[in-house]
Amino acid sequence: MARRDLTGAVDFSVLESMTGGDDAINEEVLGLFAEQASLWSALLDPKVDGWRDGVHTIRGAAGGIGAYDLAATCADAELSEDDLAGPALERVRSALSDALADVAAYRHELMLKSLRG
Numbered sequence: 001m002a003r004r005d006l007t008g009a010v011d012f013s014v015l016e017s018m019t020g021g022d023d024a025i026n027e028e029v030l031g032l033f034a035e036q037a038s039l040w041s042a043l044l045d046p047k048v049d050g051w052r053d054g055v056h057t058i059r060g061a062a063g064g065i066g067a068y069d070l071a072a073t074c075a076d077a078e079l080s081e082d083d084l085a086g087p088a089l090e091r092v093r094s095a096l097s098d099a100l101a102d103v104a105a106y107r108h109e110l111m112l113k114s115l116r117g
Contacts, residue, residue, distance in 0.1 A: 014066030046085035
């Protein structure tokens with residue numbers, strides 16, 4: 001997977017603007033995002049107390065890297081009624097998967113770039 005595999009789920013210009021284009025900082029921020037996503041995605045189940053907290057945290061992290069569709073999907077899920085949480089959280093999981101695929105492709109490109117010197 002490399003940058004050519006990006007789907008558009010993340011606008012990396014947001015990240016690059018925030019980090020001044022520093023590849024090491026980009027990698028660190030994206031690594032933190034992936035780690036947070038792994039931790040908080042365990043809460044993306046309507047039967048789990050605190051699922052809204054998980055969605056809210058993912059929403060903030062998504063906005064910080066330019067994953068606007070994910071952030072918007074999280075915002076919608078946060079406002080959903082409890083009986084509609086299941087489908088809303090499925091949309092969050094799907095958007096998160098898309099964003100993580102783009103993050104993986106971008107990080108792979110950063111790794112290849114660092115190997116080239």
